[in-house]
Amino acid sequence: MCAQAERFNGVTQALPSGTVLIAGGGPVGLLLARILSFYGVKSVLFERNLTTTKWPKMDLTNARSMEIFRKIGLADSLREQGVPGDIDQNVLISTGLSAAKVLTQWELPGVDKFRERILKTNDGTQPQEPWQRVSQAIFEKWLKAICDEDPLIDLNYGFKVESVEESSDILKTIVTNVATGTQTVWSSDYVAGCDGASSKVRTSLSIPIDGGPIPSCALLVHFKSRDLTRLHKQGRFWHTFLLGVSGEFEAAIISQDEKDTWTTHLFLPLDAEPEKIDSYDAVYRVLGGLYGPYRIEIDEILVRSIWRPNIAVARTWVGSTGRVFLAGDAAHQNIPTGGYGMNMGIGDAFDLGWKLSSVINGQGGTGLLKSYELERRPVALRNVEQSGVHFNIHGGLKDLLSGGDPRRVDGDDEAALALRKRIHEYYQLHDGENKDLGIEMGYRYNSPVVICREDDGVEPEFNPHKYTPTTWPGSRAPHLYLTDGTSIFDSFGKHWALLVFTNQEVGQTHIVTAARAAGLSLRQVDLSGEDDAKRLYERNLVLIRPDHHVAWRATEMLSLKVAKGVLEVITGRLDSSSESSINQATKTEKPKDVFTSTIDIDAQISSFTLERMAEFQQ
Structure with missing residues (x-):
């Protein structure tokens, strides 16, 4: 760092052409840097903190995100950092650890059982990779160490991005050395704002964000404890959701590593003055639920904070010049239920990373960069919606327990048993918080760089709860294992892939010839003998x-x-905002118009629009 700091002397610095400036060294910024490097592009990253986060934050890298990490060769390394695969991750619903047993539970498999399910259900409905439990504090430290060793990535911690100025020819980013206060102006071709919910990149460009905090706050306590006998009194758990003394959902505890590290969240009204609550008392209150404090042996309080759940999406994700981009929390924030926040950010990083790299490397046109917001923002809108749906499921306990002392649910009489049965059925019916593969894998990109033909028919219905495999353009391709036991995704390679499901000449030579002439890295994959894959992929030729x-x-x-x-x-070289120019060039190919597509996508998000965000905050 000392050698780097010598360069920051208050003068203007120009980054080499094609180098991306990244604001923010959290998981999204670090991953974007690594993806750019994966495709041979340099980046310079500035992070205001001196090191990675100490906060637990995200604790599950979902299946779709793990597919991305496998793509860039990091899935196995990440699993080494997390909870062992033989440990299941059940979620308990409890009135408090003083009660004899839980109200109900969601039985969720660990990595090993999830992988067995994937192998046994080889029909395209499953992801390529299981999820992985790992705390964000561990995740960031691991990813930073990888980036530190990468010659294409220049990490600069202790340097705060203050603002970005756009002009027609260059971007200027003002960076402050946190230790000395010295400011430097950096010029670059591209800037990626991965600098969190209070993003200086977003605010300096006056990009509005719709939504905001909901009328609640939470006291987070992150601590060490080896008192497993008392913590596991009702069974081993990943999450336990607990009622408060009023009979409403009030708190949660998360097992971070299945050893000795835990996080509690105590949800409170805005006038509760959480800063006056002792950290130990907060933990005891969370665990006690309906029955008052439940004491455990706490070895160490690691950190505590007070936070407010936010539901918000930036109105635009791209600056006026088309060369500044927002990703992660800078572009969207949601309630943690469902674990969509950082996993959305991972999707943002990969989408932006491969598109920026394609343009910088001469394999794509500016249309790819224009498609970033059009493809990723609708995903954020849907996921923000779904996080609110999951959060409200727990709120339903209040209605189920109304009409008397909520502790009656732990009785042994017929009325208590009937009430427990209703609660069990309610939670089993609404068990999608970490099981909704539709929201994780079924989103479909609808943009000018995706071509829909007339014979593609009617677009399949989106279902957040269920992933239905399809190759309808814009969809994530279905995953399955081929007859030789290898993953179809692994056959795609690093760049573009042309999948051919016939041994006849049906025009694949034209595509390969055109790709070679355009300098496009494209792999032809012969899948003519794969009957199951051919059925799933629906056409003879599929461009991935x-x-x-x-x-x-x-x-x-x-x-x-x-x-x-x-x-x-599809590589963004043709201005597809003009439908006539596309039709003239492609004849029978008819991609959707950019403006129509965007309106259609927002219209599909009917149950939780930006107006609903405002209602939810009241």
Whole structure:
């Protein structure tokens, strides 16, 4: 760091052409740097803190995110940091640890059982990778160490991005050395704002954000305890959700590592003065639920904080010049239920990373960069919605327990047993908090760089609870294992892939020839002998993007001219805001118009629009 700091002397510094400036060294900024490096692009990252976070924050890297980490060769390394695969991750619903037993539970598999399910259910409905429990504090430290060793990544901790100024020819980013107060202006071609909910990149560009905090706050206590006998009194758990003395959902405890590290969240009204609550008392109150403090042996309080749940999405994710981008919490914030926040940020980082790299490396046009917001913002809107749905499920306990002392639910009489049965059935019916594969894998990109043909038919219905495998353009391609036991995703390679499901010539040569002429890295994959895959993939020819999403599909490619037109569109080289120019170049290919697509996507998010965000905050 000393050698780096010598360069920061208050003068203007110009980054080499093609180098990306990243604001923020959290998980999204670090991952974006690593993805850019994966595709051969340099980056310089500035983070105001001196090291990675001490806060637990995210504790589950979901299945879709683990697919991304496998793509860049880091999945196995990440698993080494997390909870062992043989440990299940059940979620308990409890009136308090003083009670004899839990109200109900969600039985969620650990990595090993999840992987067994994937192998046994080889029909395209499963992800390539199971999820992985790992605290964000461990996650960031692990990823920073990888980036530290990467020659294409220049990490600068202790340097705060103050603002970004856009002009027609260059971007100027003002950075402050936190230790000395010295400011430096950095010029660059591109800036990625991965600098969190209070993003200086977003605010300096006056980009509005819709939504905000909901009328509640939470006291977080992160601590060490080896008092497993008392903590596991009702069974081993990943999460336990607990009632408060009023009979409403009030708190949660999270097992971070299945050894000795835990986090409690005590939800309070805004006038509760949580700063006056002792950390030890907060933990005892959380665990006691309906029955008053439940004491355990606490070895060490690691950190505590007071936070407010936010539901918000930035109105635009791209600056006026099309060269400044928002990702992660800078672009969206949601309630933690469902674990969508950081996992959305991982998706942002990969989408932005491969597209920026394609443009910088000459394999894509600016249309790719324009598609970033069009593809990722609708995902954020849907996921913000779903996090609120999950949060409100726990709120339903209040209605179920109304009409008397809530502790009656722990009795042994017929009325108590009937009440417990209703609560059990309620939670089993609404068990999607970490099981909704539709919201995690079923989102579909709808943008000018995705080509839909007339014979693609009606777009499949989106269901947040269930993932239905399809290659309808824009979808994440279905995963399955091939007849030789290998993963179909692994056959795609690093860049673009053309999947061919016939041994006949149906125009694949035209696509390969057009790709070679355009300098596009494209791998042809012969899957003519894979009957199950052919059934799932629905067409003879399927073009897969670097992010596993389908860009185009057809039964045959008609000519070299059409092939060239298709590649120009999906790589963002053709201005597809003009439908006539697309149709002229591709003839039978008919991608959706950019403006129509965006409106259609927002219309599909009917149950939780930005107006609903405002209502939820009241």
